[in-house]
Amino acid sequence: xxxxxxxxxxxxxxxxxxxxxxxxxxxxxxxxxxxxxxxxxxxxxxxxxxxxxxxxxxxxxxxxxxxxxxxxxxxxxxxxxxxxxxxxxxxxxxxxxxxxxxxxxxxxxxxxxxxxxxxxxxxxxxxxxxxxxxxxxxxxxxxxxxxxxxxxxxxxxxxxxxxxxxxxxxxxxxxxxxxxxxxxxxxxxxxxxxxxxxxxxxxxxxxxxxxxxxx
Amino acid sequence: xxxxxxxxxxxxxxxxxxxxxxxxxxxxxxxxxxxxxxxxxxxxxxxxxxxxxxxxxxxxxxxxxxxxxxxxxxxxxxxxxxxxxxxxxxxxxxxxxxxxxxxxxxxxxxxxxxxxxxxxxxxxxxxxxxxxxxxxxxxxxxxxxxxxxxxxxxxxxxxxxxxxxxxxxxxxxxxxxxxxxxxxxxxxxxxxxxxxxx
Numbered sequence: 305x306x307x308x309x310x311x312x313x314x315x316x317x318x319x320x321x322x323x324x325x326x327x328x329x330x331x332x333x334x335x336x337x338x339x340x341x342x343x344x345x346x347x348x349x350x351x352x353x354x355x356x357x358x359x360x361x362x363x364x365x366x367x368x369x370x371x372x373x374x375x376x377x378x379x380x381x382x383x384x385x386x387x388x389x390x391x392x393x394x395x396x397x398x399x400x401x402x403x404x405x406x407x408x409x410x411x412x413x414x415x416x417x418x419x420x421x422x423x424x425x426x427x428x429x430x431x432x433x434x435x436x437x438x439x440x441x442x443x444x445x446x447x448x449x450x451x452x453x454x455x456x457x458x459x460x461x462x463x464x465x466x467x468x469x470x471x472x473x474x475x476x477x478x479x480x481x482x483x484x485x486x487x488x489x490x491x492x493x494x495x496x497x498x499x500x501x502x503x504x505x506x507x508x509x510x511x512x513x514x515x516x517x518x519x
Numbered sequence: 520x521x522x523x524x525x526x527x528x529x530x531x532x533x534x535x536x537x538x539x540x541x542x543x544x545x546x547x548x549x550x551x552x553x554x555x556x557x558x559x560x561x562x563x564x565x566x567x568x569x570x571x572x573x574x575x576x577x578x579x580x581x582x583x584x585x586x587x588x589x590x591x592x593x594x595x596x597x598x599x600x601x602x603x604x605x606x607x608x609x610x611x612x613x614x615x616x617x618x619x620x621x622x623x624x625x626x627x628x629x630x631x632x633x634x635x636x637x638x639x640x641x642x643x644x645x646x647x648x649x650x651x652x653x654x655x656x657x658x659x660x661x662x663x664x665x666x667x668x669x670x671x672x673x674x675x676x677x678x679x680x681x682x683x684x685x686x687x688x689x690x691x692x693x694x695x696x697x698x699x700x701x702x703x704x705x706x707x708x709x710x711x712x713x714x715x716x717x
Contacts, residue, residue, distance in 0.1 A: 321697050321700075321701075324580070324693060324697065325693065325694070325697065327584060328580075328584055328689055328690050328693040328694075329690060330686075331584060331587045331588070331685070331686035331689050331690065332684070332686040332687050332689075332690050333686065334587060334588070334591045334685075334686050335591075336684060336685060344596060344599070346528075347599065
């Protein structure tokens with residue numbers, strides 16, 4: 305009786321062994337899927353919905369002030385616009401030229417944090433999308449672009465009295481940053497109710513910084 | 520289509536809950552398979568019970584074959600799944616330590632949690648040991664760091680390293696596994712203790 309069970313079991317083991325070998329034999333002939341260098345559309349969409357591609361203006365201002373060596377700002381607007389005003393240390397890669405081989409080395413790297421910016425977020429996001437499609441790493445977007453940069457860093461608005469301490473801390477930081485970037489004088493005042501009215505004389509600064517940004 | 524969470528089919532917020540459910544199911548199956556018994560687990564080292572080897576090796580092979588087919592059908596993108604980066608020397612030392620702990624303590628980390636859950640005191644002591652070990656590693660990390668990061672090779676896949684196709688490697692691996700299974704039957708028969716209670 306016991307022998308019969310053992311024999312049956314052995315038969316089953318032989319069957320399973322042969323079956324497994326047959327299935328795994330097929331895998332030898334399964335062609336490898338190549339050309340996966342690019343990112344999948346589904347993944348791209350997921351990343352697009354994800355807010356982690358953004359850096360806020362405060363984060364970028366802090367990085368510039370701290371002279372973070374890993375930061376690489378990339379201005380995707382036209383050279384004329386960049387001439388007028390650009391962020392300190394930024395390089396100018398107009399979005400039309402983003403695929404030029406000249407820039408490949410700057411864009412496809414694993415060391416620096418590339419942050420794209422334009423006036424708003426549209427062009428910078430387009431640039432980011434193209435770069436992500438190429439599956440280059442470390443690409444981000446300045447949230448709100450230069451418009452946001454002006455309204456938060458260059459001319460920060462004082463928080464209303466009902467807001468918490470954090471809002472005040474942020475404001476204090478922005479006032480300091482505003483000074484650093486040569487922003488409106490009004491923002492320097494300690495009176496938190498006063499909103500800055502003067503437009504910053506930033507153009508002068510821009511020319512000087514552009515030279516820095518080239519390297 | 521997959522990996523589901525990475526491609527956004529499932530929101531990342533569910534990750535922990537899914538992990539918890541899979542963990543519970545895994546623990547349940549381990550316990551059902553008798554893996555909360557030290558005698559069964561260390562049978563592998565003494566050569567009288569090879570169930571552990573068979574179960575885990577079978578699991579790995581079935582998953583591997585399934586993934587290759589899924590990849591072919593486009594249900595999962597194998598290039599997108601996470602692969603543990605290889606650190607050669609720490610891995611070798613770590614696996615030797617793990618094996619030693621396995622044969623001395625009579626559990627592997629997962630099964631010790633299972634056995635502790637059904638009230639085995641030795642497993643609870645084993646778990647305590649795990650936590651002490653974690654503490655030592657965590658607080659002594661500066662001491663270990665250099666070794667911990669040595670031999671970094673990044674994402675290494677065996678079939679790419681050998682320069683053969685994925686399917687061929689899988690075929691060789693499966694053949695080896697089946698060979699070991701058949702060999703283990705003979706070894707087990709030789710070392711079988713009739714009145715061993717699990």
